[in-house]
Amino acid sequence: MKRPTPADACEVSTMGKMEKVPTGIPGFDEAIGGGFTPGTVVLVAGNPGSGKTTFAAKFVYEGAKRFGEPGVYISLHEPREEFYMYMKDLGMDFRELEERRVFKYIELLPPLGTESIDVLADKLVKAVVSLNAKRVVIDSITPFIRELGEAKARTLIRNVLKTISKGLGAVTLLIAELPYGAQVIGLGIEEFMVDAVVVLYQRRGKAWTIPVRYLEIRKMRGRPVEQVVYQFVIGPPEGFTVLNPVPLEVRANVDYRELLKTYISELDEVLGGGLYRGSVTLLQGHVGTGKTLLSLIIAAENAMRGKKVLYISFEEPTEQLQQTLETLSYPVDKLRPYLQILFVDPKSITPSAIVSKFVRRDTLPDLVIFDGISSIRRVIGRELYVHTIRDLCKILKAYGITTIFTTDEKPGKDPAVSAIADNIIWLRFRKVKRGLVRTLMVLKNKLRWSDPIEYLLYFSDRKLHLRKLEV
Known part of the structure; x- marks a missing residue:
């Protein structure tokens, strides 16, 4: 298409x-x-x-x-x-x-x-x-x-x-x-x-x-x-x-025949193969649960395969994110033609200017990741925050761009934003016998049926893996 x-x-x-x-x-x-x-x-x-x-x-x-x-x-x-x-x-x-x-x-x-x-x-x-x-x-x-x-x-x-x-x-x-x-x-x-x-x-x-x-x-x-x-x-x-204001009748360009993989094999299996092109995914979880790490790995894995990825962070500097990728053994210099990482201070740019970055791009990315959108809400207030996220979703969906937002909001705390997303993935800390572990659960999978099973999120051989949590 x-x-x-x-x-x-x-x-x-x-x-x-x-x-x-x-x-x-x-x-x-x-x-x-x-x-x-x-x-x-x-x-x-x-x-x-x-x-x-x-x-x-x-x-x-x-x-x-x-x-x-x-x-x-x-x-x-x-x-x-x-x-x-x-x-x-x-x-x-x-x-x-x-x-x-x-x-x-x-x-x-x-x-x-x-x-x-x-x-x-x-x-x-x-x-x-x-x-x-x-x-x-x-x-x-x-x-x-x-x-x-x-x-x-x-x-x-x-x-x-x-x-x-x-x-x-x-x-x-x-x-x-x-x-x-x-x-x-x-x-x-x-x-x-x-x-x-x-x-x-x-x-x-x-x-x-x-x-x-x-x-x-x-x-x-x-x-x-x-x-x-x-x-x-x-x-x-x-x-x-x-x-120009985003029209209410803007038509989404979600392609149900094309999947954008996360290249975390167990997560793709849980999602039914990956994320539909043009879909919006909300990645939620408290600080330290692994939202940035997970989204960086998804970005890098897609860039490694020639996909164009735009990664915008509202919390961490570009250099720090690049160092994280290097720690994970990703060749940052080789990824530059495909992966663009930007830090944006939410206090130094208006919501409309954020939207404008994607309206007139000559070369559209395959994947856009907004890391730390909670920072926008803290700056501009909930009402304008919801309006901004909705406009971003409309524009990016109209262009068929797969989008991931990360936020520290608890699931269900902001239903207006949750309603916008096609997928909701929840990361959290879970107390087990041996201590605290990180877990992942797919709470919403709008385009396909998915059981809300909790998975252990862990590292092995410098890669993220999932397995069913046994409590």
Whole structure:
């Protein structure tokens, strides 16, 4: 069965006679139905540091880089070299575009008096015409609005910017500052004068060390837009990524004909041959019961056989996990092409960013292991934790990726998470005559019948084994 791949970025399309120009911003084109209409004037408003400049830069960059549409960026506050340096860190090389003569960055002094309209219009027209630009950004329009007042601001937007945009068929983004706590953008007229309005803002959670970023599409003239609040992330390699909500009707791609083995022979026998491709397994147990060891062995054994495995730990550093594999005599260096081990601090990444890592991967792994998801719950709270795990499961199931979660929760303590899993394996300490031993029990095997028998989990010849526990 061919595994589904993430959808490519929207291409230029038509709806009736209305041409759509894709922005190239991952996730955003899907949210607005394919892209902007040529000649559109878009207001992009947001709090300081909310990502307005990065959003606009990504729009211009993708136009010149991917869609053959030259762009002009007019800035009233950021020197050219600083802009180039910051954007290159986010994966956008504007200097290369400038050398190819498909991009121009213009530094403009803040406006002083009505003559500033003429200066802006003159520089804008010359730059757009010289490049045959189809994407324009003015960052920001706020100083002009404040300087000119309501009547002249209307003149600037309606008679100058909209006329230029529609006459040249260019999409123009106007950046506007939205102070914290403000409900109205600028003078309150801007939203009525433009064709589309996009608002960005950020909120900082109590436990996260980075802000959660949100995007709203408040207006899109000529087409319906869902009233949805989208989360987005800023960072390389994409620069700016809008995270579309996972639809409730997303279809799982579980393949009942294909099994992914754990390569622990007795466990595979108990499971009926292994884990169905696209299934979700919850590995539960207290600290020290062997969850990480078991999941590492499953990861390494699959990587040894050419399966692509992504192992994300929320508790142990990458180096420590690699040392554990070396202790178990696994050739870590030889496994690198197939096994990627990452440590993620749950306090330094939002749940939406965790989800985004799997939405747009070019090469999908066969197996993903999330080790220590209880750490996420302790940081973000139970409600958002459940929502995050559900979204991860939907996405990974839709792509047919087999997934294992490890948690220190007791079975049945969090029924909302247990209900998501196809399989539940419980590890625990059991007191017997000779002392404490580790045991394993398959509590849930959704896709096949399995008796809840308790097995002794033990090491022999550097391998994990199971045998029925005799009490």
